[in-house]
Amino acid sequence: MELRINQKTYQVEADADTPLLWVIRDDLGLTGTKYGCGLAQCGACSVLVDGNVVRACVTPVAGVVGREVTTIEAIEADAVGKRVVAAWVEHQVAQCGYCQSGQVMAATALLKHTPKPSDAQIEAAMVNLCRCGTYNAIHAAMHELAQGEKA
Amino acid sequence: MTHRFARTAGWLALPCLVAAGLLAWYVTREPASPFADVQATTADPALISRGEYVARLSDCVACHSLPDGKPFAGGLEMATPLGAIHATNITPDRNTGIGGYSLADFDRAVRQGVAPGGRRLYPAMPYPSYAKLSDDDVKALYAFFMHGVQPVQQANLASDIPWPLNWRWPIAMWNGLFAATAPYADQAGQDAQWNRGAYIVQGPGHCGSCHTPRGLAFNEKALDDSGKPFLAGALLDGWYAPSLRADPNTGLGRWSEAEIAQFLKTGRNRHAVVFGSMTEAFNNSTQFMSDDDLAAIARYLKSLPGDPQRDGAPWQYQAETTAALLDSPGGHTYVTRCASCHGLDGKGQAEWMPPLAGATSALAKEDASAINITLNGSQRVVTAGLPDAYRMPAFREQLSDQEIADVLGFVRSAWGNHGGAVNPQAVGKLRGHTDPASSSPIILHMR
DSSP states (O other): OEEEETTEEEEOOOOTTSBHHHIIIIITOOTTSOOOOSSSSSOTTEEEETTEEEEGGGOBGGGGTTSEEEOGGGGGGSHHHHHHHHHHHHTTOOSSOTTHHHHHHHHHHHHHHOSSOOHHHHHHHOOOOOTTOTHHHHHHHHHHHHTOOOO | OHHHHHHHHHHHHHHHHHHHHHHHHHHHOOOOOTTTTOOOOOOOHHHHHHHHHHHHHHTHHHHHSOTTSOTTOOOOEEEETTEEEEOOOOSSOTTTSSTTOOHHHHHHHHHHOBOTTSOBOOTTSOHHHHTTOOHHHHHHHHHHHHHTSOOOOOOOOOOOOOTTTTOOTHHHHHHHHHSOOSOOOOOTTSOHHHHHHHHHHHTTTOTHHHHSOBOTTSOBSOSSTTSTTTTSOEEETTEEEOOOSSOTTTSSTTOOHHHHHHHHHHSBOSSOBOOTTHHHHHHHTGGGSOHHHHHHHHHHHHTSOOOHHHHOSOOOOOSTTHHHHHSSHHHHHIIIIIHHHHOTTSOOBTTTBOOSTTOHHHHSSOOHHHHHHHHHOOOOOEETTEEOSOOOOOOTTTSOHHHHHHHHHHHTTGGGOOOOOOOHHHHHHHHHHTOTTOSSOOSSOOO
16 A cells, blocks of 8 residues: 655555554654554654644554655654754753654644643643653643744 | 131142142243253264354353353353352363253253253343254254363352342243243244344344343343334443444444444444454354354344334434534543544544444443443454454543543534433442452343
8 A cells, every 4th residue: 555654655565454653663664653552542653644643553554545644753844843843852851762752743733733722732632651751841842832933 | 716717727728739839840840842852962063063153153152161261161250139140161071061961951951041950040041042042053052062062170150149049949930921932933024034133133142132121120121023122222231232223323223234244243344343242242253153144133133123212313423513522621531532543533443443423332321331441441352363453442540530421421422422421420330340350340230
């Protein structure tokens, strides 16, 4: 089947119900997206599909044929994604970093739909798990991003 | 005076004694079996293999085995309102199983719920349905259990129902009132496929055990299509077993015959994926049915009319009303916890993740299935030897009663769904009943 990932077209051979995550990591070698729980609970595998955040571990690959997938590898090609990564660097959010590609995807998706989210909206959208407990740093970075673009 | 009293009492005592004698005979007798004088010890391979198929149709293994135990060795605990009972060893072991059963003994147990010696079985054994098995299928089933099953020495566990509630003889009177008494007879005016479907659904498949509502005596309110409650949907063991009639909301009204057959063969179709108690029925039974039998079942089920009064106005997908609902506590939880799989539009993903828009569990007024699956997730669905790639996770540890009530209230109101709000107390109650650490699991509570 034919997949569009990060503005490129890939031909992949996979069963229709193969999780998108396996195809991205194992078949295409895009390993920036991480495997966490495999049950859509932790968010480490978050990617964007047509601009919406989805958990790639529970997304049958057949369902994204004909849609535009964005992974962490290309997030800085997106204006919003670029701002998110810059804020993440500025606030030194990452510790071990394993969950952070998913955190960045969740943040980007939120800001694409809601450029100036309220604290409540941030809290409702940023639910990915982080074992290092970087939640405060994530919140600080998000709070700054929610102020809008700096002049 | 005293003399006359004694004489009257004597005259009264006589019919009382006769009645008591008749009653004692009735409740302990071994009922007739067409196999009473038949010596059937044949090990004919064709018969054994037919019997194995009948055992699949009847899903004997689901109750008469433990998940990690030997097949048919029994031991599964079932909590009844009176106390726990245990499924028995039905392997051909002579000491602890049914190796000593004659064909007639076996027939009386399967079709009439009577063990050798006249002891009545609890109707947890679905003999009110198995009564409809044909003589030939009973013979084949017997051949399978005698020659196709490995004997296992494993003693049966006693029930913990206290005296005198553990008397078995009153069940004989329950049987007289509520159990079917004759094998299925083809209905004139219906073709062979329909009749085959009716036979499997009413008899070996015992679909009504879960899907037919029960009366005050825990009796199924109808055992065949002559009664309107037959397969009309019922609450059982913390799950709502939906209607299997042509009800568009709570039943199979929107399913085609091909989709019914696909569901029973592969565990999924574009409307739903098996979950709850149906997972066992699918894993152990329906997927092993032949394509012809599944088509017959689908044909028969689609012939059962729905009841608009019970089922309400047919569901239609509505996108407009949902946007406003999304900005609510339940809507927020839906977006972050559920939408990855079930979609922001509630339409699910192909046949892998079921849609919630138009789902029975979101349309039925009984919210048990919606609560239960959210708390406890789905069981492993194994199709043709392969476990499922996707499974509903358990949210028992992540979401509070209030959060589950909110998100289910959203799901049951969005996209045209009209199941309605969910009470947090109902979530709390089911949370307690289905706690894996609880000492009172709810299996077969029949309520």
